[in-house]
Amino acid sequence: MKQQGFFQVLLVIVILTACGQLTNTIYVPVMSDMAKDLNVTSSNIQAVMALYLISYGFSQFIYGPLSDHYGRKPIILIGLVIFIAGSAMSGIAHTLPLLLTGSFIQGMGTGVGGVMSRTVMRDMYSGANLQRANSFVSMIVVFTPLIAPALGSWISSEMLWNGCFWFLMIFGIATWALVFTHFNETHKPTPEHRMNPIASYRLVLGMGQFNRFTIMLVVTISGIVLFEASAGILMVDVLHLPTGLVSLLFILPLPGYLAGSWLAARMAKKHSLERILLIGILLLGLGSMMMVIGGISHYLSSMAILIPAFVYFAGAGLVFPTATTAALEPLPNNAGVAGAVLGGVQNLGSGLITLAASTMPMHNQLPLGVALTMLTVIVVFMFCLHMAPSAKMPMAH
Template sequence: MHTAPTVSFRRIALLVAGLSMFGPFAIDAVFPAFPRIGNQFAVDKLALQQVISVYLLAYALMSLVHGALSDALGRKRVIVGGLLVFIAASIGCALARDMPTLLFFRALQGMSAGVGYIIGRAVIRDLYAGDEAQRLMSQVSMIFSIAPAIAPIIGGWLLGWGNWPLIFWFLVGFSTLLLAVTLLWLPETHPPQARLELKPLALAADYLAIARNRRFLRLAGAGALGFGGLFLYIASAPAVIIDLLGLGERDFAWLFVPTIAGMSLGAWFSGRSAGRISGERAIASGFAVLGLSVLWNVGYNLFTDTPQVPWAMLGLSLHAFGTALIFPVLTLRILDMYPRQRGSASSMQAFSVLVTNTVVAGVLSPLLSRHGLHLALGAAAFIAAGGLLWWLELRAMARSGKLAADQGQ
């Protein structure tokens, strides 16, 4: 196994978490600016939602390329290239003077934003295995989960000092800092002798083989759908905070802080449980917590017409906690299925999450965000579908005898 002895475990955790943060940060930091962008460009809420949807669609499509490029060219080179493109795209967003220009550069942001998230997970698995990899993945999740909480808060603060382009100038500064730290800290974890030749037809065949693998579909689907219910609230943040709760553009912390608290705590428990309980038990615990979040969200919205903080947000904390328990274990199992194609496997898993999120942001959020109960039922449907896929995976493992072997370890 290729290792980087000059880089500490903690430094790798901080670096990979930072690289994973800038993509989601570019989604959530913009939410508080929606009213101002709409007023300046004279567009409605549906058009504003495309600021997110266009970004996510480009992110999803390019996620299929980033991992394969890193398998062929090396991890560090692709990450550095992606950061350079993201910086240029953020400058374009800040200078945009009409909606089509803003959407063009948002798409360019999305095309480059996935390099840190997708390739960072492959870096972890390049360096570590087993329980150690799960602990590092959980530490990264804890740090990474700060982004959705602080991004809208920072966005709101920046709006207090200037207009919405200031948010994109902040992204320029943040990604430039990441570029400098990457050049200084990140070792190349995928040496030339381990790289695959970049052949488009062979790459397409590999992706098709992964996409047709039933086990991959069960594992990736369970994670994507479990997170999809949480992302429904994240994508609907302007409607939840401003319309349903009647709060202001600087009050997005009411949604994101409880979410991040749940995710950080869940990631901490996931790291502590590595090597102590089986992956199956960790995932079962995660789905049990997700079930509790459904009971609270649906029950609360059935018995109130005017949701109030903090009670309206308690279910989100539970949902985030359960998701953070599940995701590291599912991710490592997917990467372990393809030891020579970890970049491609990471890309395909990310693609499944991003396609789900794109549908959520572009279709489901506008339909469901007018009422708290509709959002709660939508999240419940996602959790139920994810739980069904995990149940099917358990049945497949039991038939193959792998479940008993894993639980006996």
């Protein structure tokens, strides 16, 4: 595809993915207001985020094989219609069960973006070019989940918290129109490449390399989601910071992730994916331990939370596009199913971890630091399995 075509597709993918990312964190600064209005606890509102992530992850298992069979564009349009309906239901929600239902439907719709953010780039590129493309996408789409709280804070100040969901509905309608008019199909399935969904899943899940890197991605993204779910409560409920300030502070870890993704793209030409992953894992461990040390020393401040998060995000910026490339590289004809497994398992895992985190006491950052450390240990274990001689496979440079 020509360079101009790449940026056109990139714009569509970024905006499509933003639907899911905005939905996940746009209401973080007003979680306490939502809890008061619905007469529930802040931990109950965390369950809204968790349920969204679970449906967001589950739906990707459906969208992946459908997009391999019918093409990417029609499936994207269907998913966006579902997202618009869920946003409208959440906008009118006056009870927690109705909000949970609307959030679940939102996730069933935005799951299509989770698949396409990985699949479309695999349709277009392979090897080092795929690594750089994934890094580029990673750098751009990371803006939305961290900037979303600032947007949500401003919207809620004008329209109360329900306004966040009305905004998402309008954003979904605009995205549907953009996809319909400016997105050209990147995958035109042929009869010889069409595979039974069960056989396709069996092929993908039977690859050891794919499974190891999928687990790496699950625990890495879970750490980011766990920070997003926990940091808001620590800053608002424990440190008693204004919600407007909290929404701005959420942006501070962003340069760390951007630096990591930029470095991953730069290193793709001259270094193996293993070397890039190793640097990322070291940063994940350093950020986790800094959070633990702050908690053990009973020193709690916004910077004691955000500086370790910055380091952790830098590691995630290196690991995320690199592990995605390593997982998708061997599967050009099953990219939809592979992207579905990557996205689906990541978000199902993140949702379950966030749901578990809603039961953790949040008196300081120590529980968050311990959780991040445990997740990093899993990443290290998967990396060691990959490096074992019996599991080693050539990876793209």
